[in-house]
Amino acid sequence: MVELEAKSISKAYFLAHENRCIVAVQKLDFTLHVGEFVSIVGPSGCGKSTLLRLFAGFETPNSGSVFHRGDAVLSPHHSRSFIPQDSGLFAWLSIEENVMLPLHCSTLSYDQKREKALLCMEKTGIASFAKAYPRELSGGMKQRAALSRALAMESQLILMDEPFSALDEVSREVIDEAMQHFFSENRMSVVLVTHSIREALLLSDRVVIMQGLPGRISDVIIPRTPKEKRHKSAEIETLYKQIVERLKSHV
Amino acid sequence: MLKSTAWALGGFGAFLLCWWLFGLSVEAVRHIPFPMPKDVLMRVYLLFQGESIYDTSLFSHFMMSLKRWMIAYCIATFCGIVLGVLCGFFEKAYKVGLHVSTVLQMMPGLAWIPFAMILFGIGERATLFMIAMSAFPPIFIHTASALRSISPQTFLMAKMMNLSSRRLFFTIIMPSIALSLLTGLRLGLAIGWRVLIAAEMVVGSSVGLGYTIIQSRWSLDFEVAFISIGLICLVGIVAEKWVFGVLEQKVAKRVGNG
Incomplete structure (x- = not known):
């Protein structure tokens, strides 16, 4: 079953100060299946984030269409959870309040909402920071909180834009592992935009390589090694070198 | 301590x-x-004992000024926030509103006298009009600009979370603009207070701190003028330090900037 489908989408921006247009994404086709984890890598400015925002409905394509489970994506919707680079938490709300936010549209009582939010925070391991404010948490913790909120939204599609770019290598590895476990357990479909090729290879079912400008998919890599064995896999090392070489040729 | x-x-x-x-x-x-400190302090003591200034007690003069200030300030705050929110959400209204309020902001408080007199004659309503017109621009500008400066992503995130308009306004928008709004309210209050005194000197009735100051020109009772000036400063300190200072600290801490 198809979770997300983009058909020949293009997005251009007009740069007023330079009086010219740049094509961030050009006639791009993309398909994500239910429960699949796809990473998008590519040089800076190749249109990765734009593509993710188009998937989330945060931007509308100039041509072509995006479909989520058969419905056209025209604006943001709670069935698609977009986690921006800065985690998108509201600074004046505690982690618990942030996670509870999407639950307010439901018919649950306040206590039920709190209970559900706590459950979501437990799943991502930040329940003990429920009363903390985003400014009091590390980058990784904020991303976990954003994930909890996505879980509270009960979105089956998670779109993450370089969520762990500010983290050190070790913290990133720990969170990656937790994330992998978490997504496969909840059978969520994920699109991850990342600069880390290794992270993409360790977590993904498919790695999409983009090149710009104009932004388009230049290659798709499918690691064959099972995810739990990828840490010490020779295939991953080979694919890593292969992707680096390809990206170098695009820069 | x-x-x-x-x-x-x-x-x-x-x-x-x-x-x-x-x-x-x-x-x-x-x-x-x-007027030396000893004479002024003695006069303060006498005024507290019940001596009147121009047939009215010091307390009545003070309370009258406070009342005018507060009524006009509430009018300015209401209009400033309502129009500010309106212009903050609509691009064209913002452009027009910003031009108009910039012109209004450039108007010295006393320049409103002819308008006040034409519209309301001499008296209470003219004073209130002058204060409200002077306090309005900073409140309006800060509200509208703060709304315009909220990142579009904030609204998209809110839409993604399916937030109701009420929750969006009170949980997301208000905290986003709180600090800027507070600055506008603070400026509006200070400008309103300055204009109040000036308005009472010119178009006010025969009660108020401004009136006592202007009357000292004719009665040469400068001690009373000094006491009124002292009270004006005291109100300024209380509003600035104990009201807005505390409020700003609390809001900054709450919205994550403190």
């Missing part, structure tokens, strides 16, 4: 000393009596 009290008393003593020395210098140069 003891230390800060000692500093405050020391500061007050130094102020009285400077005042006294300045008074002596003025008397020596200009050969006219200058």
Whole structure:
């Protein structure tokens, strides 16, 4: 079953100060299946984030269409959870309040909402920071909180834009592992935009390589090694070198 | 606590000393009596004992000014926030509103006198009009600009979370603009207070701190003028330090900037 489908989408921006247009994404086709984890890598400015925002409905394509489970994506919707680079938490709300936010549209009582939010925070391991404010948490913790909120939204599609770019290598590895476990357990479909090729290879079912400008998919890599064995896999090392070489040729 | 009290008393003593020395210098140069700290403090005591200023007690003058200030400030706040929110959400209204409010902001408070007199004649309503017109622009501009500066992503995130308009306004928008709005309210209050005194001097009725100051020109009762000026400063300090200072600290801490 198809979770997300983009058909020949293009997005251009007009740069007023330079009086010219740049094509961030050009006639791009993309398909994500239910429960699949796809990473998008590519040089800076190749249109990765734009593509993710188009998937989330945060931007509308100039041509072509995006479909989520058969419905056209025209604006943001709670069935698609977009986690921006800065985690998108509201600074004046505690982690618990942030996670509870999407639950307010439901018919649950306040206590039920709190209970559900706590459950979501437990799943991502930040329940003990429920009363903390985003400014009091590390980058990784904020991303976990954003994930909890996505879980509270009960979105089956998670779109993450370089969520762990500010983290050190070790913290990133720990969170990656937790994330992998978490997504496969909840059978969520994920699109991850990342600069880390290794992270993409360790977590993904498919790695999409983009090149710009104009932004388009230049290659798709499918690691064959099972995810739990990828840490010490020779295939991953080979694919890593292969992707680096390809990206170098695009820069 | 003891230390800060000692500093405050020391500061007050130094102020009285400077005042006294300045008074002596003025008397020596200009050969006219200058209201000295001792005389003014004695007069304050008498006023508290029930002595009236121009047939009205000091308390009544003070309360009348406060009342005018508060009524006009509430009108300015209501109009400033409502129109600010409206212009903050609509691009064209913002452009028009910003031009109009910039012009209004450039108008000195006393320049409203002819308009006030034409519209309301001499009296209470003219004073309120002048204060409200002067306090309105900073409140309006800060509200509208703060709304315009909220990242579009914030609204998209809110839409993604399916937030109701009410929750969006009170949980997301209000905290986003709180600090800027507070700055506008603070400026509006200060400008309103300054214009109030000026308006009472010119178009006010026969009660109010401004009236007592302007009357001292004819009665040469400068002690009363000094007491009124002292009260004006006191209100300014209370509003600035104990009301807005505390409020700003709390809001900054709450919205994550403190």
